Amino acid sequence: MLTEGMGLRERKKIQTRRRLLAEAARLFGERGFDQVSVAEIAEAADVSKMTVFNYFDSKEDLVLAPMEEHIGDVAQVVRDRVHGESAVAGVRRHFLAAVENRDPSVGMSDSPVALGLLQLIQQTPALLTRARAFFARSDELLVDVLVEEGEDRAVARIVAAQLIGTRNALISENHRRLLAGESAEAIASGAAALAGRAFDLLENGLGDFATRA
């Protein structure tokens, strides 16, 4: 975060925000989400409780704020896809590149901090719930892009659900492996293979998948 050209007020706000996020992460990491009150976080960051809610709409946001930035990623990728490229192809390309780059937003970071966050989220119902809301929002944003391009909204919702659902399942699988102790390095090739399979299913259809013998 560049701070040049900012007034004192802006710089302080950024600092306070960072301090709140850091103290929250520390306390949550030590004791778990539900065992830390907002008041404690406020105290640790040396501000009042009200100020915490001034910076973050809810206690959950103290954990999930970083995720929030990526809500529009898929919609953006589809909007920016190259000529001749389908929606699925665009998402596939972007996802594979993210895996290649060990992008934390697709569950490819095995840093202690990222792992700690992941664990916290998985263990805390309130956070899981909130994370799901982000998926729902991603979906809406993608629908809007498709509608802008002239697709029927009802069809767009179906396609978006399939695309976002597939992508989330892939990310979630990466998370599972990270939490099982695998390194990002170890996960990478498997993740790419699985993604290939997943996007193939999307593009060519489930067909007679799981047909009862």
Add this chain to the structure above:
Amino acid sequence: MLTEGMGLRERKKIQTRRRLLAEAARLFGERGFDQVSVAEIAEAADVSKMTVFNYFDSKEDLVLAPMEEHIGDVAQVVRDRVHGESAVAGVRRHFLAAVENRDPSVGMSDSPVALGLLQLIQQTPALLTRARAFFARSDELLVDVLVEEGEDRAVARIVAAQLIGTRNALISENHRRLLAGESAEAIASGAAALAGRAFDLLENGLGDFATRA
């Protein structure tokens, strides 16, 4: 709900539960979810606040309890599908039958009560959130069925996400039309056509859907 053969205790419990649901629906309908406290509902139903939480785990459950019964529907349908039928075909068949039967669980009831509930849910973030949790649970249950049949879990998660996502998008579209004032009768044929399109996309793939010109 048959009450024969039940003791007084069981009958009273059922009555209390119904009274709580009815009073909650009435009050929520009159003033909105957030403008009614649990204490008020308890008073209206002539029980203590604690008793409300004895019957329902949370305030949201007072609205969503009826939905909860259908969480396992898709998983059950897939588990029970006939020989030679694929997972998609099974879900398609069941969904189309539900539309035909104006089943409320797929958004095909235009009764005032159902409409009121729908509206309440759409307008209340906490309820929307909770409803999404049900979808997530549906998904997990479906994954379990596929895994039991021998599918790889990672692949099962991808397929389940596509199936459940598609179905939810269809239901959600029905909800949209209901809230726009259309009758279940009027929605039926369109819903069937859209469902056909949606499951075709699932079965045969998105292919070059939304390929940029």
Add this chain to the structure above:
DNA sequence: GCAAATATTTGCCTTAGTATAAGTTTCATC
């Protein structure tokens, strides 16, 4: 330095949800 804008604090309030212990009702069994 001063006034306007903006951030922060303080204190208070409502409400969901939990824990506990003490009452009350139902039921099975004799």
Add this chain to the structure above:
DNA sequence: GATGAAACTTATACTAAGGCAAATATTTGC
């Protein structure tokens, strides 16, 4: 039909999230 156990409800008191209003402090542009 009395009785004791089990199930259910209640009152009470508590915690914590979150929202609100008015007072206070800080930064800004001038």
